Amino acid sequence: MVTKISIQNLRKIYDTPERRVHALEGVNLNIEDGEFICLVGLSGCGKTTLLNMLAGFVEITAGTITMDGKTLTQDYDKGVVFQEYALFPWRTARQNVEYGLEIRNVPEEERKRISLDFLRLVRLEEFADFFPHNLSGGMRQRVAVARAMAFDPQILLMDEPFGALDAQTREELQALTVDVWQKTKKTILYVTHNLSEAVYLGNRIVVFVPNPGRIREIVKVDLPRPRDDLAPEFIKLQRHVNDLIRDF
């Protein structure tokens, strides 16, 4: 296996005029190419912070992140799916998906073909010309997944992308995410505080605990896919992770 991302002794301290937050301390993690990694932990234990450092949105206080053996620069291609609806309201679903391709100066015809391919992948091709505000929350997040994948990024970063959706829509999108991941073989880092979701999606689950945010344990998930969330092994694993995030 090839190591895609290597995180060593990562620390993050937020210094604001009011207070000083020790968000992450001593984070070490190696992520293999094509892996599906879930980050779980209680609210405030630094999951978003780690993802934002990987995305280049916030600065690293100390430690290193390397990708393919080189120090991480800001301008590598990453697809990001946010918890908030982050589609551009002034672009149709297809134009949203095309955005990253436009930045890369992909010719129009090809842009159109690729964006429709990805909309098909998230089963929304018939909504290609809809503006986001005419789509339901679940559909918007599917477009967001298509947009994050269409320009062929090196990794996909997802921060509680389906957290605002109802349980049923959420389950559908989890299955869809696994499907997309299997088809595209992208490395995915996926933040959630929903443990069932983490066990359903991840190859490995990185368990964080707070104050300061740090990794408690990395749990390997060897269940065959598609996973049955009512199977005894599934529930046993979920209970194990649940114990890890709470008692420390």
Next chain:
Amino acid sequence: MQTSEAPPVPQSMDEKKKEVRSPIWVKLRPIYPFIVILAIWQVAAMQAQGNQGRLFPTVDAIVYRAWELVTGPLFRALAENPNLGLFDQIWKLGESPILLHTLNTAWRLPFSFFIAAIVGTVVGILMGRFAFWESFFVPLLSVLLPIPAIAWTPIVVIWSGIGDQTVIVITAFASFLPIAMAVWTGVKTVNPVWIRAAQSMNADKMTIFRTVVLPGSLPMILSGMRIGLARAWRAGVGAEAFAGIRWGLSAGIFDAQEYLDIAFMMVALGILGLFGFVLEKVLFQPIESRTVIRWGMMEAMGAQDKKV
């Protein structure tokens, strides 16, 4: 996979259906209050005829006066020379005072507004993008904004004399201020998650500005333009009167005061009102319904905008 979510009907379709179905009387409903007021006016004016005839003209007298104001020079010329050519006829029509007043206001106001819109947008963008210009302009604009622009008229008259230029300067200045403020606010308050999304796809700063910040701040910019136009309208009409120029609807109104020509004033006021209405209908509504309303961006700032 089966989607449990019902595909939502786009709102625009809904609206179209309603439009098709609405009968003519529904569309004409906004006109009826005017008819009521005109009827009351007419009755009151007829009661007052005995002693105040000219000072409180009836509706039909006002309508007749309007007709006379528009066609007076043409008919007088035709009386002198019945074989007047078509071009001369049009020329004579253009000599009617109310048309001259209207045309003068009609070019000066939009012209001043467009200057203000361009300068205001540029300044607003500079303020939104560069801390230097922000710290330079914000204190200035905050002090200038509460001063009614019309109060500058005497100074501008002394500096630039009596004439179009004075009215244009005051009108443009009045509408520049709120436009610059709105563009600045709009650029500053664009949803940061849109910018992060664009950054994650490695868009450079210029591209982000063009493809995210500008469309993202369009609701604020348009609402600033609206306020700007309303301000331009008020200041421009005031400046016309106080700058002592000859042609312009409100200049005409103040002239008419000396002859106690109430009918003329009423006609000119009617045209002024119509102007604002037409600008709203032909300028703002089409732009908005094609952009921010179509994109569903007005809900986010709707309440705020409606108050203005």
